[in-house]
Amino acid sequence: MQQPPESLKSFANRLAKAAISDDGNQTIRLLRLTNLMGSPSDAAHSSTSPDDVGHQPKSSANAAPLPANRVGIWERKEENGQPYFVRSKDMLKEWNYWANIGRIDAKGKKKRVVFIGESVARGYLYDPQFNCAMALEKILHTQMGIDEVEIVDLARTNLGFEVRELAIAALQLEPDFVVIFSGNNWRCDFPPGALETANLDAAVREKGAAGAKQIAECLLIDSVKRVVKDVASLYDSKEVPLLWIIPEFNLGDWRDPFTNAPHLPGDANREWLSCCQGAQEALETGDLIKAAELATRMVELDHGVSVAEFYILAECSRKSGDIDATRRYLELARDSVIWDSSKSAAPRTYSVAQQTLREEIAKHKSQILDMPKLFKAYLQGVLPDRRLFLDYCHMTTEGIQVTMAAVASHILQSLKHVDVSWTELVKQAAAPSNEVEAEAAFLAAVHSAHWWQAYDVIHYFCARAIQFSRHIVDVMTNYIDLQTRQTPMLMCRSAELISGSGSPLLQHYLLRYNNQQLDKVLLDAIVNSLGEVGINARHQLDQIRLEEHSVLSRETNLLEYYYCSAGYQPQEVNWVLPKRDAILPPDANHYYKAYWRESNFAFVAEAGCPICLQLSCRLPNPATASKGTIVLQVNGISVGELAIGPEWEAWNITIPGNTMQNDLNEIKIQWPIPDFPGPRGFDLTLAGLSERNKAELYPVFGEIHTLTASDGREAQLVAPALELELSAVGAS
């Protein structure tokens, strides 16, 4: 093997020294971004796993050749000269994501409807007990007879733009009609591929996050166009009828967590915050005009890249009775997160994807089922909400029934040439048992809570679950236990009891995908729902919490995911997400960053017992930040202030016992308003694009490296301390 000359070693060292210098490194990164120095290799940038959503589609010209003998996880076999498909053992790890179909027989005399889609199509939280394909089949059987039509269910959880390959491969099944129910996982990677990073760099420098949003939308439009063109053209040429379902979103109930605006020019961040606070206060006092004015100003300042302003405007409109405006603002809120991958947004179909689907499909023979229109008609203008949705996009039985009735109407028209209104067909749809409904509702409560939804929605689903079937009571009480234990979930006795119920839904959705966390809101909702039917679970919860989590028994790290998640501040939790859900690279900041003026923490203690906090914190931007004062509140009571600076400082804080309460206690840290870096804040983000780091686009208010709580009785010098002057500002 050839090797470079020895003489080049010192040259290489000099080159390395130049490259590693700040200027050299920056220059090289820019050259790399613009492809002037070779394009970054795919291997270096492949950070997403095959199960991640949001892959960009390959164009038809570039797509890898499709295996001619496979449809999804099903591979083609032959039996007596007849083709059939069975699940490939090579793809065993994938099976769980797909519809639970072991074998797809050769096509017979029945008309074959192939049903392609994502988790919505799978009937997430109902499947395998009930799903869209079952509902559709039941309707069609009432109209066409059991021997006349069959459904082949190809739905796959997390299906993104891979729907293109699947739809093309599905032609091997000789379908008479194909339904594509997809779009909630259509989102382009951000930061995008190497070719777009230079564009992104330029756009963000010029327009801030609004520039990033524009690019994300353009990329999404291009991707949707490619999918429709490739699939619809092929189906046109094969003359296979194809129905695209344009998904709807739970506009009525789903709320993304409030976040601060990203870096804005000048002093706009400060004004935005002020407007936000003012608008919320005005909303609370019923001054809708002022609230709307301030929210409109927020839009002017950040160009519509935050949910907060649109939720305020939507609430103003709702209170004013303007349903169309409410819908419009909620759609804008839904769409405002398209650019932001620094936090994990719930799946959704963005307006640009919906509109592009409408326009592109119209260029082909394909049919469209426009769910936003369908639901609007069904609900007579009312916003779609918990009645039709279990969460952001997955549907309730009613939602599934209505949608599948409309699908059936299209199919009947195409295969039987009869016009039957969906309003007639909806009565024919299948429904799951009450036990299944109860479990799905409870799972919806858990899922919603873990996506940071409000108590009202979570409580609704808990109460609804109990209404459907009392068997869920045992599940709930066991869930309280397993969720509160420090023992890993599946090692708990309570998990065994849940598993012993034999429910495939609980086994799959609860015991497989649940993360143990303090779950203040969810467990409160469960306890209260149980209380409403005369079951007292509060004592059980309090007792286990005290046994397992009391800071009086052991020092507790409040930055652990279990406790940190109870602050209900999702951006602040990203750095400690369990490995399964991690969205940040392993070399991202491994300490707490406050992205809002306040940071909330929870811990378990006892009334009357003082506790001791160990806090290491600092103000952000060490290069520029000056001193500031943070305010500490315990259970809503201000207990003192301390002055901190841009260097890490460690504090020992003894909280008096008379501010403590039994069970959960809350600490709030109020940070000073920082010196916002403005567009300079984007610099680090853009520098990181060459490594495809997640974008850090938001101002930081404060940083915490350590926050623990422990028994403060030994540390308390004087008891009671209230009459003494023990607090100090900037004590040192």
Add this chain to the structure above:
Amino acid sequence: MPIRKSNSNGNSQPVAKFERLAKKPQLNIIGISAGYHDSACCLLQDGVLVAAVQEERFTRVKNDKSFPRSAFRYCLAEGGISISDVDCIAYYEDPCLKLGRQLWMGMIPDLPNERRQGILDRLVKSQPEQIIRRLFGYNGPIEFVDHHLSHAASSFFCSGFEEAAILTVDGVGDWPTTSYGWGKGSHIERFEQVDFPDSLGFFYSAITGYLGFEVNEGEYKVMGLAPYGEPIYADQIRNLIDVTSDGQYRLNMKYFAFLSEDSMYTQELSELLGEPPREPESELRQFHMDVARSVQLVLEEIMLEKTRYLHSKVPSENLCMAGGVALNVVANGRCLREGPFKRLFVQPAAGDAGGSVGAAAMAHARITGEAPARKKLEHVYLGPANTTEEAYNILKASTAKFHDFRGKEEELIRYTVDRLVEGKVIGWSHGRMEFGPRSLGGRSILADPRRPEMRDRINALVKMREAFRPFAPAVLESKAHEHFDLDHPSPFMLETCQVISPIDLSAITHIDGSARVQTVAHEANPRFAALLEEFDRRTGCPILLNTSFNMRGEPIVNTTVDAILCFVRSQIDVLVVEDFIIERAGIPPLWDLQAQTRVTEKPTGGEVGHLVYTLL
């Protein structure tokens, strides 16, 4: 300025007491190794090593190379300090030198484009300083200690020697692959080095890959396989390396592909040895054993020669060794027996993980002008400790059937010995975890070494590994000389010696009659020593088979939960975890599902490939 908090009514409100903690008085130095293989973190407080752990033990990713963020937090907690108390972070490599070496590799004419792109990617990757600042939020001083100096310091400063010759040998770090030097007091000096691509580590690893084992992981398997063979290919293998004057040697690059391909060796190696490479997991034939024996012999010859050369330059009685090749205990033993040095100290974490310790020690010497604590490293129980309370909480929340021996250690020991005597395989987790690649009674799998079937049983049912690989014995230090040809303590399992025991110790005796011994003293691990004593009292044998508590392809267990889940997945008969004992019949049905969940979690990005050294 003291203040009184008042509410709007003028009443006093509860106030907290705020005490700003002064910086801890000790000199706190964090050492870090990362980015290549076995990333690790340690804390040196006033020169005393108080904590050290590999990141893989937390992430459960074998050989995890990602920056040690969990290990860092553990070290702070163990040292009772916060981030503001850290005086210095020491990094185990010189990033600039390493980048220079990588760029040089990119200058090969006709380098495949993919490879070239990979090298260009290195230019835009964050450098260690940027990562340290970003990951830990650390703004203080960072000391960079070049790779082989870190290795040298990790050995010399832990050896307890006032002065010693130092030999470091590994695959590659920045430029050097072998270095020669000496240490005295706080000073380490190197006078000669061999630079990349000539590397004894790569020489051995190329044959490791050729024999179908994982590169940078399976070298110890080659060492274990060697006694089954004859060195009939030694002459051919000598063609791979040209041993030149002084400390130098050169690889014959026509047999090595690592500069431009994802393979360690070229087709010419197959032609030289007359057989194609062995497919991983395929049958091991006599040919493979002979090749293993041959490469081991050649390595030993070279090591011996270079050791003699080093002694000619540094005529000390003491030799310190570190670097991945220093984990070849058979070669080390020969260097000591046949070489000119009287005493040998090998850093227990001789691989890159130990570089963190060396970097921190070197930083201490630079900052203070003094050597870190002059005491010899007495034990490597430097990782996290589990507590009885944690274990009890886990068990009581489950339906597991377990024996509770809290406050009854003697009974626990007797019960465990009963099971050992019955021929049971024991998972043993107690106290602080070991730092480095060896389990030494903190996280161990234990068995009766007198049972001939035990080696096959543990290999097949627990470790799921090749049958030829020997297991190591742990023996009471006071009785070691009665059973092994060993006249000094060997607490780190870093030496081989002949078994001279009157007892048939077939499970721990290698085919050549040797064993890799760990001597156990009460002072280092009282409970483990008590177990050996009780086993000796019952059987007349003060020895236990001791192997690492992990499944194949997984890191050694760390937490109580790790230990339980490994127990569940394996065929270990009995788990002793802190003060509790569980037997297989006591395992609840759902625990298996939890164990499976653990192994199917998504990758972290810290995984290490084993086709070739990750030279980039």
